[in-house]
Amino acid sequence: MRKYLVITPEVSAPAGLIGETLVANGALYDAVFPVERYASQAPYAYPGLPTIPGDYSGLIVMGGPMSANDGDRYPFLGETMGLIRKFEGAAKPVLGINLCEQIISRTYGGEVYRMETQESGFRTMEVTPEGRADPIFSGLGETVTSFQNHFDAVRGIPGAVKLATGGACPIQAFRLGVRVYATQFHPEATLDLVQGWIRKFGREFTDGEPRLLTDLDRQFREYFPRHRAQCETMVRRWMALAAG
Secondary structure, three states, X not given: OOEEEEEOOOOOOOOHHHHHHHHHOOOEEEEEEOOOOEEXXXXXXXXXXXXXXXXXXXXXXXXXXXXXXOOOOOOHHHXXXXXXXXXXXXXXXXXXXXXXXXXXXXHOOOEEEEEEEEEEEEEEEEEOHHHHOOOOHHHOOOEEEEEEXXXXXXXXXXXXXXXXXEOOEEEEEEEEOOOEEEEOOEOOOOHHHHHHHHHHHOXXXXXOOOOHHHHHHHHHHHHHHHHHHHHHHHHHHHHHHHHO
16 A cells, blocks of 8 residues: 655644545555654654655645745755655655745745735636646646645746646746646645634734635635545546556
């Protein structure tokens, strides 16, 4: 049975729909929380982040409230950058979500910058011509609908193939090489997760989009079915890279 490593920088932002899809397709995953110093595979003695891919079939790194530029405050960011390169070097797939899109950008020489405004709530983005020819994004159709919440964005990543664009930043998803994928949006998001983010982060989370306080239920009723189906397609096709 295949097993994946999921690095979770923020305890309230676990793998969500991504984790559900892994399990539904016959895989297991270990969740490591580097800020809280907890690991599901070793709950009584935190082992730290792995230093090599080992027997993991692939690496997923979730989002968090910190910036990828905050390496001095969060040493796990540098450790994660090194681990991403090791998974790529071992021909094992990598999937970076939100914060980790920015971590991957920095890992390979790109820039992480602060946008003029927060992007939050459901957005529908265009799949680029390169995305429509991509092994994963070609299964999503001409547009992808997903939940957003971020202040930072990426640009200038040498060799990156832009897969989705639109909304507040030009690069919503990209690929590096054959097996390294990154999305600025949150394909893992569920209503329970987002409500938890609002409770925990308050105005920091909602100031840029106050309609989240009044419109969240409607957004999920309207957009969640497509969002969920596209997350499942994306994760299944990403898992196939490990088998190939």
